[in-house]
Amino acid sequence: MKILKLSMFFLFLLGSLACGLTSASAPTQVEATNPPSATPAPPTEIPPTFTPSPIPNTPTPEVQQFFTENFQGDYEKNWSYFLRAGKKEDFSLSKTSDGLLFELKGLGIYSYLVYQPFEYKDVRIDATVENIGVNDNNVTLFCRYSVASGWYEFNIYSSGLYDMFFTKPDSAGNLNYGLIANGGSNKINMGKAINKYSIICTKDSLTLFINGVKTRSVGIPAYALENGKVGVSVSSFGQTPVQVKFREVKISQP
Numbered sequence: 001m002k003i004l005k006l007s008m009f010f011l012f013l014l015g016s017l018a019c020g021l022t023s024a025s026a027p028t029q030v031e032a033t034n035p036p037s038a039t040p041a042p043p044t045e046i047p048p049t050f051t052p053s054p055i056p057n058t059p060t061p062e063v064q065q066f067f068t069e070n071f072q073g074d075y076e077k078n079w080s081y082f083l084r085a086g087k088k089e090d091f092s093l094s095k096t097s098d099g100l101l102f103e104l105k106g107l108g109i110y111s112y113l114v115y116q117p118f119e120y121k122d123v124r125i126d127a128t129v130e131n132i133g134v135n136d137n138n139v140t141l142f143c144r145y146s147v148a149s150g151w152y153e154f155n156i157y158s159s160g161l162y163d164m165f166f167t168k169p170d171s172a173g174n175l176n177y178g179l180i181a182n183g184g185s186n187k188i189n190m191g192k193a194i195n196k197y198s199i200i201c202t203k204d205s206l207t208l209f210i211n212g213v214k215t216r217s218v219g220i221p222a223y224a225l226e227n228g229k230v231g232v233s234v235s236s237f238g239q240t241p242v243q244v245k246f247r248e249v250k251i252s253q254p
Contacts, residue, residue, distance in 0.1 A: 063117045068250040071100035078117050079231075084110035084175065086236070096245065099130070102234040104137075104242040114145060114231040115251065121227045126198045126250040131158060133243030135191050138235050142167075143201035144228030150175070151228055154199045154208050155235075160188050162215065164206060166225075180206065181218045187211045194247075200254045 063078060072095070083091060086109030093113070094101045102111060125141050138157040145151035150168035163182035169175050187210040189195050198209035204224075207217040232249060236242040 065118045065120075066252050068248055069115075070098075070248045071095055071246065075100065079113055079115055081111060081113045084112060086110060099245045099247040101132075102242070102244045102246070103133075104234065104236040105240050107236055107238060107240060109242075110233065110235045112140075112142075112231060112233045114229050116229065119146075119227045119229055120144070120201075120251075122200075122202045122254050123230055124198065124200045124250075124252045124254040125230055125232075126196065126252070127232055128194065128196050128247040128249075130194045130245040130247060131192055131243070132245060133192075133241050134239040136237050136239040137242040137244060138237075139195075139197060139244060140233035140235065141197055141199045141231075142233065143199065143206075143230050144225040145231060146225075146228045149225055149228070152180070152201060152206055152225065153233070154197075154206070156188060156195070156197055156208075156210065158188075158190055160184050160186065160190060162188075162208060162210070164208065164216070164218065166221070180221070181216055183216060185210050185213075185215050187213050187215065202254055 069075060069079075075095070081093060086104070086106055090104065090106030091109055091111055092103045092105075094103065100113075104111065120143065123143055125143065127139070127141055129139050131137070135158045138155045140153050140155050142151045142153040148169070150166065153165050153167055154162070155165070156162045161182070161184050164180040166178040166180055167175050168178065189211070196211050198212075200207040200209075204220055205217055206220060208215045230251060232246060234242065234244045
C-alpha cells in the first residue's frame with residue numbers, strides 16, 4: 001500500500017514537471033541593431049563675396065542739330081561769341097534762371113553769338129527776347145554764317161524798324177554790308193517788353209516774322225550763300241546799359 005502511494009506520487013510529480021515545461025513561454029528574442037552613426041554636421045556656408053556694381057558712366061549730352069536752347073546748361077560748349085565792334089570789358093554774357101542775358105555797357109558794341117556744331121542750308125530760327133534795359137538797341141538773327149564768306153542778318157530795332165543785310169568780308173577782313181530789304185512794323189513791342197522774332201532761310205528766299213506775323217520775304221540775290229552756321233546778336237547805339245535777355249532760341253527745319 002505504501003509502495004502504491006509512492007508510485008502515484010512520482011507519477012504526479014513527473015506530470016507536473018511536464019506541464020511546467022510545456023507551459024513556459026519561449027524567451028523573446030531581441031533584434032540586434034547597429035549602433036547609431038553620427039550625423040555629419042552640415043558644411044559651413046561661405047558667404048558670397050560682395051562685388052560692387054560698376055557705376056555707369058554719365059552719358060555725354062548729344063549735340064543736336066535741331067532743338068530749343070534755353071541756356072540753362074553748359075551752353076558755352078557749343079556756342080561762342082565775338083564782337084564786331086566795341087570793347088570786350090564793356091560786354092558780358094550771363095546765365096539767368098530764365099535765359100541768357102546780353103549786357104552792353106559801352107556805346108557802339110556789336111556782339112554776336114554763334115552755334116558752332118552745325119552748318120545749315122534751309123533753316124528756321126525762333127527767338128524769344130526780353131528787353132530789360134534802355135530802349136535803344138537792336139536784336140539780330142542770322143543764318144549761313146562763315147568767317148570767310150559772310151552771312152545774312154535780320155535786324156529788329158527797338159524803335160520799330162527792321163532791315164536785312166548780306167554781310168561779306170573783303171580781302172582785308174573788313175565787313176561790307178549790302179542792304180537786302182528794310183521797313184517798319186507796328187508788331188514790335190517797344191520798351192521793356194518781350195518779343196518773338198523768327199527767320200527762315202531757304203534755297204531761294206529770306207523771310208522775317210515779328211511776333212507771329214510774316215513781315216517780309218525776299219528772294220536771295222545772285223550772290224547767295226549756300227550754307228553756314230546760325231546765331232543771334234545784340235547791339236548798342238547811343239544809350240546804355242543795353243540789357244537784352246534771350247529766353248530761348250529754337251533751331252528747326254522750315
